[in-house]
Amino acid sequence: MHVRPALAPLAAVAALTLLLSGCSGSDGDVGGTTDAAEQTSPLSEYLDAVYGGDLSPEEQERRFAEEQARVEELVARCMQDQGFEYTPQTASDTFVSSSDVEYEPDDRDWVAQYGYGAVNSPFNEEPVPEEEYVDPNADYVASLSESEQQAFYEALSGPVPDEDELAEGGSYEYDWTTAGCQGAAQHEVSGEDLSQSEEFKPLFEAIDELYTGMTSWPGMTELDGEWVTCMEAAGHGGHATQADAQNSVYEELNGIYEDVATSEDGTPTGEPDQAALDALAEREVELALADLDCREEVDYRDRSTEITREVEEQFIDDHRAELDALVAAAERD
Template identity: 30%
Template sequence: MRSWRRGAPGVAAVGGALLGVALLAACTSGPDPVAAASPTVGPLDVYLDLITGVEDESAEAFVAQASKAEEIVAACMHDAGFEYVPDPTRYHSSVQDTEALATFDEHAYAAEYGYGLTEPGERPGITTSSVADDPNTEYQMAMSPAQGAAYQKALQGVFAFGDTAPTDEEIDAAYTAPWTEKGCSGRAEHEAFDWEVATSEDVVMIRDEWEGSWQRDLDPQFDAVRTAWVACMREAGTPAYTHPQDAVDQLQAEMLVRQEALAGGEPGSGKAWKELHELEITVAVADLACQDATDYQDELEALEHERQQEFVDTHRAELDALVERYSADR
């Protein structure tokens, strides 16, 4: 299932991540949700698009929304008596160039870097930002403790926890508070992103019900797909893995073990590290080849869409009611 927004106002205030993949433009007068499903978009995904009313969740659209949000934050902070330089990177740590990624040769990358664990290779089309780039840091550092607290309160509202680490209960309360209590960030995200529908109780309940209704790893059809991949990997002479993510997880675990064994030495050096890097390349190359040979990703996607269809057939009345309810407000 495609990722769909579960973010909440206030996310940027605590370091929100870039959320989003391409969504279908849709409205109640648009195509039938099931008919609109495609090889990459399942029938439940389409319904959720209709309900949330998000026309474009591409990386480029998200960056544009982030820029709009930051202009709102700047105006709001100015009204509160503070200076503020718009900083769209608060809403994302990396931005993907979808056109560049479309031409990215993952097989060539795997042959040189494996999964990018022991020796991360540069993936074209991805730019990153860091907290150190925040143009407002110097301004805040010059403030007195009282001024800094007031600044954070204006910016984050209930997310301004101060120097004391918040409890889980305090964090939960902050996330569930209305956007009006989340300072200028909450106001900006409310106006620029409109996440309220995606995070509303009834929509989250539908999503949670779907996630609880289908456990991929327990599905007999998934076991058939997985078994074909395992057999292919065995023929390639790799260690025993149960599925692609298991291969990554085991290599990461071994990498951490060897890092600890370095006892202060530099990762990336020494015979043991070189051996692990070579194993990683061998596994990654075989993994991609076996996924291609078994149509692993296509088979998984087809299976998930089939299960989504079953869920939609069972919950169509609820989904139609949600579409009608939330589209009436737009």
């Protein structure tokens, strides 16, 4: 099944999401009474305008479905020009909404059940669609010879990257110009990824640099130091910053999955060690609860929110012209 590639990964956006997930809460949270609306990240307002984060889940789903339908229409036309048959896939075949699932790192009941949401997560508990996905092109592709099938998929999504094009872990830099009919169609519908454009690449690099230095922001070193002292007293030392605690769980989880046997082409042929997963899940909850206790003790959420606001407002003042141009370019697309 071929699906739409994600936007180019941005360290800045990821860092912003991680920070805000630890700073925002739900009704009944302990450790701060700041109104949720007042916790909005100033910089995220610009990024939301670019990537659609300011839309409701329903609006996002509707926009995705409309764009996907247009992409599939263009793919079918392109494949026909290449001499192949292609039946467009519907958006419902490739999109499952998780809008009703909450990430609640400040809710004690949620943390007691999921920890950080690494090993066990409510996002993995979404109801599976009743109808199993069926590729509308499967029968047609099966009717082709082996060489014709290879030509079909190269026309559809481009040639398979050579080994020298692959980064560690098997990833590679996406280039729509070499991604076949799908790449061309997605580019036509979605437009250029502004973060990779010559005009805005320096701005996104500056945002990345801003969040790379997050731990050295004025006030953050002191705040993390208080959190570290609390964690050490609770028997969970070894983490230099609050984010390190959560990252340690994901690093161990990655290690478990890296131990899964794979075939020569990298396809998993086994299952992760369930006993190791269960043990990690137990440690995750224990660590996350201690983390939550210490965040409440040092008022981590509200203090880090205020630090973030001050740093981002200064960044916006220094880059306002570029940010306004970015939003204007996104609106044109």
